[in-house]
Amino acid sequence: MTSLIIRAKELLENKTVQVVIGYEAGPTGVARPAFITDPAKAESLIYDERCVQNLAVYLTKREVKNIGKMAIVATLPVMRSIMMLISEQQLFADNIVVLGISADGKLLDIADNKVMQGYIEKSDLSNPEKYKGLLTEFNKLSPEEKFLYWQKELSKCIKCYACRQACPMCYCTRCTVEVNQPQWIPVKANTHGNMEWHILRAMHLAGRCISCGECGRACPVGIPCHLLTMHLTDQVYNYFKVYAGTSEKMSSVLSTYEPNDKESFII
Amino acid sequence: METTRKLIRKQSLEKLYNILSTTRKVYAPVIASDKQVEYKYNPAFTDVTFDHIRSTLSVKNVVFPKVENLFYYTNKQTESTITDIDLNKIQDVVLWGAHPCDNAAFDTLRSIFCWDITDEFFAKRLEKLVVIGFSCHLSDEYCFCTSVGLTPNSTKGSDILLSRLKNGDYHAEILTEKGNAIVSISPELFESVTNEEAEITSVKQKFNHEQVTAKLATAFENPFWVANSLRCIGCGACAYVCPTCACFDIQDEASGKEGKRYRSWDSCGFGLFTLHTSGHNPRNVQSQRWRQRIMHKFSYMPERNNSLGCVGCGRCSSGCPVDMNIAEQLEALQNI
Amino acid sequence: MSDSIYKPYLMEIEQIVEETPDVRTYRLKFKNAEEAEKFSFKAGQFGEYSVLGEGESTFCVASSPTRQGYIECTFRKAGRVTNALANLELGDTVGFRGPYGNTFPIEEWEGKNLLYIAGGIALPPMRCVIWNTIDLRNKYKDITIVYGARSVSDLVYKHELKEWEDRPDIKLITTVDPGGQTPDWKGEIGFVPMVLEKAAPSSENTVAILCGPPVMIKFTMPVLKKLGFKDKDIYTTLENRMKCGFGKCGRCNVGKVFVCKDGPVFSYEQILTLPEEY
Numbered sequence: 001m002t003s004l005i006i007r008a009k010e011l012l013e014n015k016t017v018q019v020v021i022g023y024e025a026g027p028t029g030v031a032r033p034a035f036i037t038d039p040a041k042a043e044s045l046i047y048d049e050r051c052v053q054n055l056a057v058y059l060t061k062r063e064v065k066n067i068g069k070m071a072i073v074a075t076l077p078v079m080r081s082i083m084m085l086i087s088e089q090q091l092f093a094d095n096i097v098v099l100g101i102s103a104d105g106k107l108l109d110i111a112d113n114k115v116m117q118g119y120i121e122k123s124d125l126s127n128p129e130k131y132k133g134l135l136t137e138f139n140k141l142s143p144e145e146k147f148l149y150w151q152k153e154l155s156k157c158i159k160c161y162a163c164r165q166a167c168p169m170c171y172c173t174r175c176t177v178e179v180n181q182p183q184w185i186p187v188k189a190n191t192h193g194n195m196e197w198h199i200l201r202a203m204h205l206a207g208r209c210i211s212c213g214e215c216g217r218a219c220p221v222g223i224p225c226h227l228l229t230m231h232l233t234d235q236v237y238n239y240f241k242v243y244a245g246t247s248e249k250m251s252s253v254l255s256t257y258e259p260n261d262k263e264s265f266i267i
Numbered sequence: 268m269e270t271t272r273k274l275i276r277k278q279s280l281e282k283l284y285n286i287l288s289t290t291r292k293v294y295a296p297v298i299a300s301d302k303q304v305e306y307k308y309n310p311a312f313t314d315v316t317f318d319h320i321r322s323t324l325s326v327k328n329v330v331f332p333k334v335e336n337l338f339y340y341t342n343k344q345t346e347s348t349i350t351d352i353d354l355n356k357i358q359d360v361v362l363w364g365a366h367p368c369d370n371a372a373f374d375t376l377r378s379i380f381c382w383d384i385t386d387e388f389f390a391k392r393l394e395k396l397v398v399i400g401f402s403c404h405l406s407d408e409y410c411f412c413t414s415v416g417l418t419p420n421s422t423k424g425s426d427i428l429l430s431r432l433k434n435g436d437y438h439a440e441i442l443t444e445k446g447n448a449i450v451s452i453s454p455e456l457f458e459s460v461t462n463e464e465a466e467i468t469s470v471k472q473k474f475n476h477e478q479v480t481a482k483l484a485t486a487f488e489n490p491f492w493v494a495n496s497l498r499c500i501g502c503g504a505c506a507y508v509c510p511t512c513a514c515f516d517i518q519d520e521a522s523g524k525e526g527k528r529y530r531s532w533d534s535c536g537f538g539l540f541t542l543h544t545s546g547h548n549p550r551n552v553q554s555q556r557w558r559q560r561i562m563h564k565f566s567y568m569p570e571r572n573n574s575l576g577c578v579g580c581g582r583c584s585s586g587c588p589v590d591m592n593i594a595e596q597l598e599a600l601q602n603i
Numbered sequence: 604m605s606d607s608i609y610k611p612y613l614m615e616i617e618q619i620v621e622e623t624p625d626v627r628t629y630r631l632k633f634k635n636a637e638e639a640e641k642f643s644f645k646a647g648q649f650g651e652y653s654v655l656g657e658g659e660s661t662f663c664v665a666s667s668p669t670r671q672g673y674i675e676c677t678f679r680k681a682g683r684v685t686n687a688l689a690n691l692e693l694g695d696t697v698g699f700r701g702p703y704g705n706t707f708p709i710e711e712w713e714g715k716n717l718l719y720i721a722g723g724i725a726l727p728p729m730r731c732v733i734w735n736t737i738d739l740r741n742k743y744k745d746i747t748i749v750y751g752a753r754s755v756s757d758l759v760y761k762h763e764l765k766e767w768e769d770r771p772d773i774k775l776i777t778t779v780d781p782g783g784q785t786p787d788w789k790g791e792i793g794f795v796p797m798v799l800e801k802a803a804p805s806s807e808n809t810v811a812i813l814c815g816p817p818v819m820i821k822f823t824m825p826v827l828k829k830l831g832f833k834d835k836d837i838y839t840t841l842e843n844r845m846k847c848g849f850g851k852c853g854r855c856n857v858g859k860v861f862v863c864k865d866g867p868v869f870s871y872e873q874i875l876t877l878p879e880e881y
Contacts (some may be wrong), residue, residue, distance in 0.1 A: 028409065030590045062552060221325070222303050347613055359812075515852050540854060559856070
């Protein structure tokens with residue numbers, strides 16, 4: 001994608017940024033994150049249908065931040081992640097250049113956060129089409145069937161925490177599962193503890209998940225754990241008519257009380 | 268023991284499987300509903316896959332389960348009692364269908380668990396294990412057994428190694444006494460060997476592991492580690508799918524006055540792995556943890572355990588969500 | 604069948620000393636006489652101490668092998684296990700696995716001067732070897748102990764410090780960080796490296812044993828070098844996180860070394876060959 005390469009090169013050459021976070025092709029042809037610091041290497045940047053990872057996860061990683069000011073190749077989920085990170089004070093808008101990519105793969109001119117906000121607001125923020133069918137199917141199941149389904153799926157979990165590590169919103173330096181006083185979640189991977197972990201993860205992301213699907217994509221044993229957070233995204237929208245990652249001033253739905261909040265969930 | 272070579276007809280293989288699976292635990296690969304290749308105990312022969320490249324998880328859990336109880340305890344007032352696990356209750360298991368890389372990993376694991384005092388949990392499970400391995404007639408771009416001193420039909424770690432012939436029959440190499448014992452269950456299924464050639468896949472050599480080990484001796488401070496691990500997100504997927512990763516955690520689990528101590532898989536890729544209670548962390552950033560993973564397998568283990576810590580199965584790379592391709596990195600390290 | 608390598612001995616708490624508001628010393632006695640009979644250890648070795656249901660924690664045996672019939676451990680309340688340990692009372696049960704690791708080469712040190720330098724909670728890993736050499740006093744020449752803590756209340760083993768101070772055959776220098784003194788404090792005020800430099804013990808025929816927080820080690824090493832100590836004559840202990848204690852769980856791996864098997868005692872000469880992951 002020539003326009004992206006030219007823009008990346010320019011940003012590095014005029015020292016606007018020290019690193020461009022984008023995608024490159026690995027030796028097996030898989031697209032993977034690239035961290036370009038040398039303008040001469042901007043040529044290796046790619047953008048095509050293989051580039052699906054949510055790169056925003058790197059914006060809070062210490063060794064990446066240490067390089068300096070960052071530019072990031074940002075599809076809609078990345079832009080929404082950036083908004084969330086700014087609203088949760090994990091990122092300063094001034095420290096980042098957004099190389100926006102439109103749904104049809106074109107480089108966008110995202111001059112500042114207002115422009116980005118405008119772009120996000122115009123976009124469809126509901127869960128991605130490819131998951132909607134599954135979510136609908138899933139909602140048809142009875143509570144018992146749902147429980148059995150997740151029990152079977154989560155028994156496969158090996159607690160590698162790829163779902164957490166791949167998620168831009170899971171930036172805590174010490175995750176609840178790493179706290180042992182008290183031990184909220186058992187260290188070992190057994191069905192019961194695995195369920196506790198995935199419910200906890202989903203609940204911590206309710207109202208914060210921007211529906212990128214990274215957690216499910218990262219899972220090495222193929223657990224569709226993104227369905228849990230996406231389901232909650234639907235629920236939050238149904239109750240509060242809000243999607244996460246739409247503005248840098250947004251406060252988290254589930255940790256904010258509004259007098260007119262629906263309370264129909266209180267039994 | 269001297270290796271003996273036999274022939275098993277296609278139909279005899281099914282008979283052998285059925286005899287074994289009706290008399291003991293047989294752990295064999297199947298393709299699950301979500302297309303993942305997983306090992307199950309005693310699946311029907313028709314469900315067993317013979318055409319998989321690699322299972323999602325390795326088979327190390329037959330000797331090193333993801334959770335293993337170490338003992339049970341009871342606390343009463345000031346008196347406590349500890350009850351050992353009865354290792355004699357560990358059952359015989361036939362591992363069926365695992366590939367040469369996975370089977371070679373049992374030797375690697377032994378070099379970790381038994382290099383000094385014997386870890387009796389591991390040793391007992393290994394003693395009770397009979398490995399009927401299958402050579403590889405398929406491979407993909409992630410395979411690199413030939414770079415770590417193995418081949419798609421290495422016999423290391425197998426008690427019997429079967430290699431498929433073009434007509435669907437199998438050559439059987441009977442390698443150990445355990446293998447002989449399997450043959451003697453139904454000797455009529457093992458016929459005289461033919462000249463027909465086995466279908467063995469070819470796996471391109473990507474690096475020379477001895478040269479890599481030599482390079483690593485002076486590569487600790489190399490900028491390579493930071494430059495090549497920025498994309499590592501620090502999950503434990505590579506370690507957990509790896510057939511030779513053996514690091515573990517020890518934890519207690521209490522239920523009122525009773526409970527148990529268990530060990531479970533752990534990963535040097537986690538920040539918590541080395542974190543002191545004081546907050547000091549000897550491996551503070553991800554590049555240091557990635558370096559540890561490579562150094563441990565390709566530098567420390569060859570020197571310390573007299574064994575390379577990798578069998579080239581490629582799971583860590585195919586399973587990595589951010590394409591941390593280990594063979595690619597080792598190839599680059601060989602040339603730094 | 605012999606006992607599992609993961610099975611701890613059951614010990615009873617026979618004595619509790621409150622060293623500081625958050626540091627305790629336990630004297631532990633084997634519940635099983637046969638186990639007590641078979642047990643032996645050497646200075647420098649460590650163990651895995653546990654509260655059944657809470658987990659295990661690693662610290663050295665703080666008593667000297669010359670004092671038989673019990674072992675002692677000193678720990679600071681810090682994490683889950685040490686907090687649980689601190690909640691125990693006399694007569695309660697503590698699990699112990701060990702002894703593990705290597706030892707201070709005290710036989711090699713015979714006929715030499717010994718200089719012990721410790722900071723804060725790092726006196727416990729050294730207390731074992733200090734008492735061991737004091738109990739074999741005639742085999743060693745001068746014994747000097749430099750011990751510092753943040754404040755007077757953070758000094759551990761207060762009555763032993765008194766005992767060492769009163770003995771004519773031991774030279775004890777205690778110090779607290781500036782601001783950490785009390786009105787009646789008679790020791791030094793200042794950080795360990797500065798106090799050591801001022802005391803300037805001779806490096807002639809002397810072995811230095813150094814234990815303390817990383818920052819103390821960092822600033823004490825140049826002082827020792829200035830005093831003429833050779834790398835091979837400086838010993839320290841590494842305190843990497845551990846789980847198994849016998850070289851299998853992988854946690855304390857530093858370079859090709861397992862701190863639990865090849866350590867915890869290392870000469871500075873050996874430390875220099877290790878990657879800085881401790």
